[in-house]
Amino acid sequence: MGLSDLFTSKRSGLVSAISMVVEAGLALYRGDTKIAALLLGAAALAYRWSFVGAIAEILIRAYQRLR
DSSP states (O other): OOHHHHHHOHHHHHHHHHHHHHHHHHHHHHTOHHHHHHHHHHHHHHHHOHHHHHHHHHHHHHHHHHO
């Protein structure tokens, strides 16, 4: 199994989406609703296309650091 297979497998998309939903819940608990909404959107992308979801998560993390 190559790296491209890992990013395109359905299981990796599901695991990535679940982890982002958990992170969104933690962000919501901290009171950061904008980040929680962004992470939920990224989770939806990760479920469908895990590579796009990973890129969205990286961009969200960069946004958090720049704020």
